[in-house]
Amino acid sequence: MKNTETAIAIDNLSKRFNNDVVALQDVNLHIEPSDFLTLVGPSGCGKSTLLRIIAGLSDKSTGEIHWRDRTLKEQLAFVFQEPALMPWATVRDNVRLPLKLAGVSKQTADETIAKTLELVNLANFAKAYPRQLSGGMKMRVSIARALVTEPNILLMDEPFGALDDITRTNLNDELLSLWNQQRPTVVFVTHNIYEAVYLSKRVVVMAARPGRAIAEIPIDEPLPRTGAFRTSEAYLEYCREVSAALSQAMDSQPRSPVGFAG
Known part of the structure; x- marks a missing residue:
């Protein structure tokens, strides 16, 4: 049953490609208004596929995506890996x-x-x-x-992945400042644990194919954050927690044919 305070509710969502690769299996995720939720996981676990399904750029195979109201879906923007x-x-x-x-x-x-x-x-x-x-x-x-x-919903697929560390750090700070001014609901994909912890209200760790959420780590620190958070013991502890969950995800054995899922 969908929470009325949930902006997007993803229930038992699965995606099977035509080549029988199961990219996503029974993904359950509730995203709150003005959330900043980051997805991390092994390459090919379906993070980008999930983002594209939310955006309506790809079809789901089974499951449901519930929107709090239609205007949220209509007021959605996507930032891809390349500026294009x-x-x-x-x-x-x-x-x-x-x-x-x-x-x-x-x-x-x-x-x-x-x-x-x-x-x-x-x-x-x-x-x-x-x-x-x-x-x-x-x-x-x-x-x-x-x-x-x-936009009310901002989907970001590894937008800073190709940048050097200094530029990436600066853009992380700028993104949080922009989020603080406009308060969109953000779903962000990254492979970088440190970036995930710094930016997010919640980090969701996805397991190896078939992709599914195996851990959710709330980052209970005020937003927007400053450089002081990056050097704090709390930040390091969150990074250790996400890293441990990611190690578990990478140890998960695929249960579908080999192939790339995004």
């Missing part, structure tokens, strides 16, 4: 794309884009092209393009 920017378009026009597709007037769009570029510290690069940007700046553009519609 239009190389011929400026930063402003890349961020404009979802508003243009939604039929938003140019005047309203310009005001919203300017505000969003301020949020991601790119106001001075509105006329720049992707080739003129660093990897971290390109990812900021991708995040701005997702935030410009002020």
